[in-house]
Amino acid sequence: MTHATARLLHLVRRYREPAVVQAVRSTAAAVVSYVIALRLSSEPAPLTAPLTALLVVQVTLYTTLTTGIRRVNAVVAGVLLAIGFSALVGLTWWSLGLIILASLVVGRVVKAGEFVPEVAISAMLVLGVTRVADTAWDRVLETLIGAAVGLAFNALFVPPVWVGPASEAITDLAARMRTLLLHIGEESGDTVTVEKAAARLHEARRLDNDIAEVDGALRQAEDSLRLNPRVREGLLFRLVLRTGLDTLEICAVVLRVSCRTLTDLARARGDEPLFPPKVALALNDLYRHTAIAVESFAQLITAQVSANAEAAESRLSEELATARRSRARLAALLPEEMDRHPGQWQLYGALLAEADRVLDELSVDKRSERLMEELDRHARARRERYPRLHRLARRARRARTLARSRSGSGSESGGGSR
Structure with a gap:
């Protein structure tokens, strides 16, 4: 057996490892989102979609859901800021500094988390083009496509357990x-x-x-x-x-x-x-x-x-x-x-x-x-955080207990009559 064949067999045996599964899932989600964005976006190279999918398809389902929401918030906030600035002042050295500062502040307000810089990046990319409105909404569309594909991949292909x-x-x-x-x-x-x-x-x-x-x-x-x-x-x-x-x-x-x-x-x-x-x-x-x-x-x-x-x-x-x-x-x-x-x-x-x-x-x-x-x-902590859900669960347990007791007493009375 050659060395290359041995390495290939070793990789095949490791296909179930979390790191390998994650790499395949991320690559597939990025490619699928790019193909969809090519059909729906007017941009010739809608790379925002695969970038978003790559970031949204995180190593766990929990982080994927939370990350996807924060990233969409960041991009939409940056795009809206760019549209507002382009209508008022356009692109100058001082407006660029002002939009970066405003983006970083707004990113904290919309709770973008680690994607706070993404607010400023989105705003600058949109502000620097000539067709601000078209580019802005194309960027939002690509972001939504990437996030949707990433979430769909995690729903259909559950992330590995680490x-x-x-x-x-x-x-x-x-x-x-x-x-x-x-x-x-x-x-x-x-x-x-x-x-x-x-x-x-x-x-x-x-x-x-x-x-x-x-x-x-x-x-x-x-x-x-x-x-x-x-x-x-x-x-x-x-x-x-x-x-x-x-x-x-x-x-x-x-x-x-x-x-x-x-x-x-x-x-x-x-x-x-x-x-x-x-x-x-x-x-x-x-x-x-x-x-x-x-x-x-x-x-x-x-x-x-x-x-x-x-x-x-x-x-x-x-x-x-x-x-x-x-x-x-x-x-x-x-x-x-x-x-x-x-x-x-x-x-x-x-x-x-x-x-x-x-x-x-x-x-x-x-x-x-x-x-x-x-x-x-x-x-x-769960009872304090979700008191209504706790009360409903307690009522459901009481109802099941009562139903069992009634069915038990009914079977006993039925057995006695026989």
């Missing part, structure tokens, strides 16, 4: 946290220089950037689940991933604080090992099982796309229980160290407290509690 990439990002974040935990655990019995301990601290700080990247991927996944007819439990999926990322973020912060504590301890130790062999072994066991627990937690919260949720939860519970036993053994060994180094007792206490916080955050009960709190919060 839960998979978000889950992979969460899993990668947990893997980096696991690696850092293993490293600082393995080094607990060595003579660690301040520079080496500070390098681990910088590694922990880099997790903040990783969390920001994962948060971006998760936001995209959350938008892909909104208004998506292919997803039934979209809210539950979003909350499971979001609360899971919140937990990992807390653990990353605590891990950074632990690295700060170990850096201070390395500075106080000097040429001595951080801990004697027994204490180092207990601390290494604690961090090793905590590392596995972090990885198992990530597998648990991404189980809707990776399956094996029960196995991940069981493994998580086992590793947390083992880590707590290691923590208890470490707490029993530390008083002797405190006697030898009484000035460092606060560092030992900080390590224990930080370990407790991570183990508590990763616990299954804590995860369930946080998830239920988020579900309740969303339910309250």
Whole structure:
């Protein structure tokens, strides 16, 4: 098999990936909108239509709907401004500056969002032509065509769900946290220089950037689940991933604080090992099982796309229980160290407290509690935002319950008469 054939087969296998699907959808929508605009617009090259379709066919149905409305608002507002300015003053250097300023202000008023510059762009393009009125309405028509084609594509060909990439990002974040935990655990019995301990601290700080990247991927996944007819439990999926990322973020912060504590301890130790062999072994066991627990937690919260949720939860519970036993053994060994180094007792206490916080955050009960709190919060927010819809739904549930009770009593009476 040649290299080109292998690459072609690899691309064919990846045709279901969200990025590939999105590229095909965007290209097709742009071409279709251009063909339609050629027939309906008087412009020889109506490129506004495919440009609008390309921007409207976003990666998720939710962003497509919101983006399409904002873009149409921006173009129409810019066109109307250009028509008004052309009738009053025409195109001069000062009128150009004035229309740009007015467009940027009007863009905020019509809530064009990220398309505020599009208001000024539309106004300038229309103002710079000789047949202002014809060009203006052709631009509006092309924009409407592009937006309509983009929305139609998302109705007929539903955008892909981006839960998979978000889950992979969460899993990668947990893997980096696991690696850092293993490293600082393995080094607990060595003579660690301040520079080496500070390098681990910088590694922990880099997790903040990783969390920001994962948060971006998760936001995209959350938008892909909104208004998506292919997803039934979209809210539950979003909350499971979001609360899971919140937990990992807390653990990353605590891990950074632990690295700060170990850096201070390395500075106080000097040429001595951080801990004697027994204490180092207990601390290494604690961090090793905590590392596995972090990885198992990530597998648990991404189980809707990776399956094996029960196995991940069981493994998580086992590793947390083992880590707590290691923590208890470490707490029993530390008083002797405190006697030898009484000035460092606060560092030992900080390590224990930080370990407790991570183990508590990763616990299954804590995860369930946080998830239920988020579900309740969303339910309250929905009731407050749509009170009439909530009352109608409550009446419908009461009617169904009453109908079931009547049918049940009727069947029982019928059975008794027989």
